[in-house]
Amino acid sequence: MEQVLVNGIYLGCQYALIALGLTLIFGLMGVLNFAHGQMYVLGGFVTYYVYGVLGLPFPLALVATAATLCVTGALFDKLLFRRVLRRGAREESSMLLAAGTALLLESLILIVFGEKHRGVPSLAPGVARIGDAFLPYSRIVVMVLAAALIVGFIVFMRQTRIGRGLRAIAQDREAALLQGVDVERYGMLGFAFGAALAGLAGSLLVVISGVNSGLGTWISIKAFIMVMIGGAGVVSGAILGGFILGMAESLGYRFFPGGETYLMLFVAMIVFLAIRPQGLMGKPWG
Amino acid sequence: MSYFRASDLSVRYDQVRAITGVSVELEEGDIVALIGANGAGKTTTLRAITGLAGLASGEIFLDGQRIDGLRPNAIVALGVAMVPEGRRVFPFLSVMDNLLMGAFLRRGRRAIAADVERVFERFPRLRERRSQAAGTMSGGEQQMLAIGRALMARPRLLLLDEPSLGLAPMLVQEIARAILAINREDRVSLILVEQNSRMALRVSSRAYALETGRVALEGASRDLANDDRIRELYLGG
Numbered sequence: 349m350e351q352v353l354v355n356g357i358y359l360g361c362q363y364a365l366i367a368l369g370l371t372l373i374f375g376l377m378g379v380l381n382f383a384h385g386q387m388y389v390l391g392g393f394v395t396y397y398v399y400g401v402l403g404l405p406f407p408l409a410l411v412a413t414a415a416t417l418c419v420t421g422a423l424f425d426k427l428l429f430r431r432v433l434r435r436g437a438r439e440e441s442s443m444l445l446a447a448g449t450a451l452l453l454e455s456l457i458l459i460v461f462g463e464k465h466r467g468v469p470s471l472a473p474g475v476a477r478i479g480d481a482f483l484p485y486s487r488i489v490v491m492v493l494a495a496a497l498i499v500g501f502i503v504f505m506r507q508t509r510i511g512r513g514l515r516a517i518a519q520d521r522e523a524a525l526l527q528g529v530d531v532e533r534y535g536m537l538g539f540a541f542g543a544a545l546a547g548l549a550g551s552l553l554v555v556i557s558g559v560n561s562g563l564g565t566w567i568s569i570k571a572f573i574m575v576m577i578g579g580a581g582v583v584s585g586a587i588l589g590g591f592i593l594g595m596a597e598s599l600g601y602r603f604f605p606g607g608e609t610y611l612m613l614f615v616a617m618i619v620f621l622a623i624r625p626q627g628l629m630g631k632p633w634g
Numbered sequence: 635m636s637y638f639r640a641s642d643l644s645v646r647y648d649q650v651r652a653i654t655g656v657s658v659e660l661e662e663g664d665i666v667a668l669i670g671a672n673g674a675g676k677t678t679t680l681r682a683i684t685g686l687a688g689l690a691s692g693e694i695f696l697d698g699q700r701i702d703g704l705r706p707n708a709i710v711a712l713g714v715a716m717v718p719e720g721r722r723v724f725p726f727l728s729v730m731d732n733l734l735m736g737a738f739l740r741r742g743r744r745a746i747a748a749d750v751e752r753v754f755e756r757f758p759r760l761r762e763r764r765s766q767a768a769g770t771m772s773g774g775e776q777q778m779l780a781i782g783r784a785l786m787a788r789p790r791l792l793l794l795d796e797p798s799l800g801l802a803p804m805l806v807q808e809i810a811r812a813i814l815a816i817n818r819e820d821r822v823s824l825i826l827v828e829q830n831s832r833m834a835l836r837v838s839s840r841a842y843a844l845e846t847g848r849v850a851l852e853g854a855s856r857d858l859a860n861d862d863r864i865r866e867l868y869l870g871g
């Protein structure tokens with residue numbers, strides 16, 4: 349049972365990081381970023397390349413990943429979403445675009461990085477024993493990094509002028525405009541940060557289980573589940589959703605080694621949304 | 635030439651004319667009121683001035699500088715702040731963070747902190763609730779916060795959209811006093827949109843009565859308050 353708990357917390361930290369990026373983009377732009385999983389995969393590949401292939405230090409790989417994904421997110425916004433959101437009177441336009449960007453990014457990743465599953469050398473060999481549970485050191489490093497990124501993100505959103513501006517846009521776009529916030533520029537910034545969070549989660553994953561170009565859709569689905577559990581556009585909801593999914597997955601795999609875990613998760617999800625469609629923390633963004 | 639001049643403004647929403655040929659002028663340090671029924675085009679006029687609504691025709695000058703066609707954030711930077719209808723405070727930000735949002739384009743921590751202090755002196759209730767989420771406050775407190783937030787931009791021209799809406803009579807008095815104080819002490823020029831015409835005509839020196847998107851009547855507020863037509867339509871006989 350302790351093993352289940354330890355695994356759940358480990359997964360929860362990673363998942364929360366993924367969900368945070370998705371909820372940030374949704375809260376700011378009203379866009380469901382279907383390409384979130386592909387951004388995560390891209391982050392994994394950048395880290396694989398910088399750390400695994402070039403042999404540069406891991407922190408440098410994290411910086412390179414964050415920078416690559418920031419640029420990717422900013423370009424997505426500037427070249428694609430901004431144009432469609434400006435003109436499109438219908439919500440479906442941005443949804444379709446979002447689905448298209450997922451396919452586009454997945455294909456680009458496939459062309460550039462190939463179809464092989466890639467892994468990198470472990471960050472720290474060895475296994476720690478916590479009570480009756482075992483946790484490899486590399487997973488502890490990943491968990492601590494994920495938690496630090498989450499805390500850093502929250503502090504940034506609460507304590508800085510840019511963070512305040514982003515929160516204001518998410519809560520009332522027009523009122524933010526009336527305070528002089530350049531909502532288009534900040535929307536681009538939010539998209540860039542959201543993409544970077546997805547990419548950094550991917551960086552952490554590649555250390556543990558490697559990465560391949562086909563993972564993206566599955567990650568996006570998980571991210572959507574977390575955000576729906578927690579409530580779309582709410583920071584606390586994303587974190588809560590991440591830990592709930594991590595714990596549920598850890599429990600499920602303990603008792604049902606096969607594919608039943610996610611089958612049951614989806615059924616539970618449908619029941620839950622029928623009862624509470626806005627999610628646990630469902631309210632506008634803060 | 636007037637300090638502020640909006641001439642011949644027309645705005646269309648989905649091909650429907652919201653306002654047609656509306657002109658508003660304001661001398662520096664003045665308070666001008668726009669009165670009229672729901673849907674007369676008062677809010678649309680303010681939205682056109684702040685750049686939130688695109689103009690089909692017309693031009694707007696502030697202190698000799700043409701401001702129509704600029705983006706809303708550029709217009710804020712030139713010293714035009716608006717207290718929007720329904721207050722529109724950021725519900726999940728604290729009172730303090732809401733005020734800091736008002737100073738979003740300003741630099742200089744010390745000057746901003748001093749202005750926060752001034753807002754607290756003007757509205758002591760906000761000081762008590764500085765770390766409370768704005769959305770949990772009463773309507774009157776939210777209105778004070780919305781006005782305080784707008785003042786944090788150090789505006790030269792302040793646009794107020796229905797500040798008395800939904801407030802108890804005593805609070806309406808308090809808001810009216812605050813408007814006059816802001817005008818006199820901070821030397822801010824004001825355009826006040828109100829359905830409460832009695833209050834609006836009392837605090838303003840000039841007024842425009844809007845009807846179905848056009849200026850139906852304009853003049854000194856004192857004269858309008860005694861005008862038979864205005865009395866019948868807006869002041870309840």
